[in-house]
Amino acid sequence: MDNHVLVPVDGSRPARSALEYALEQFPDARLTLLYVVDPMIDYSRRQSFPGYTADDEHGTERQKGEAVLESLRETVPDDRTVETALEVGRPARVIVGYADDRGFDGIVLGSHGRAGSARYLLGSVAEQVVRRAGVPVTVVRGSNTE
Template structure:
């Protein structure tokens, strides 16, 4: 039985680094690329752009997620099994819930590397997943010297 690896993606350099790491470490595994549509993004846009409707926001977030998943799937080598999933909700909660509900063996997540007070005030999805996930979690930071990211 192959290892089921969950890789949350959001289109960032940190997520790309996590995906690369998962492909290198689990070449015989099955990857699930997960994009979580954060409802707070919709709320923020409604507050910032009063002319937007909920339907417009959901479509925009869904399209953003579909694009991020498509880009991530294209980066997976052809010899690695991978699928995509699009979920809604608080990112950390949705990632942990998905891992619990789908018998995930390993979570590989990117970290944006916030330090000190910024991490405390803004919170960290990766940190919340590490604290709550039953499955082992590997946190990967992007290579800050790689200018292609």
């Protein structure tokens, strides 16, 4: 059976842990790394910092996504089949829709493990994906040294 596993990534340590887990636990699966560009990130950055010139490491969220995908692709062993994708929208909704539309066998994603008011205020992409996905979801907790 040719399993196809979706690994949503955002450049964080938990996302890297999820990729490492997927490589280890699904040695024969094709992997797709998905970066979701949240358009509100760029908007918020411009609104919060008037005069923002985008001279940081990545000028836009799309550029950051491309850099993250390229960086992670380089960590995958040459004998593994890995694809990358970059989509735009609300992360949880895009992840679930992408998995449903393309017939993935499972999703492996990282979680920051926030609790209390931080989780309430920031939401939990992992929790939303677990609740809405039509395929099995594995959540990999990030380290406490982020």
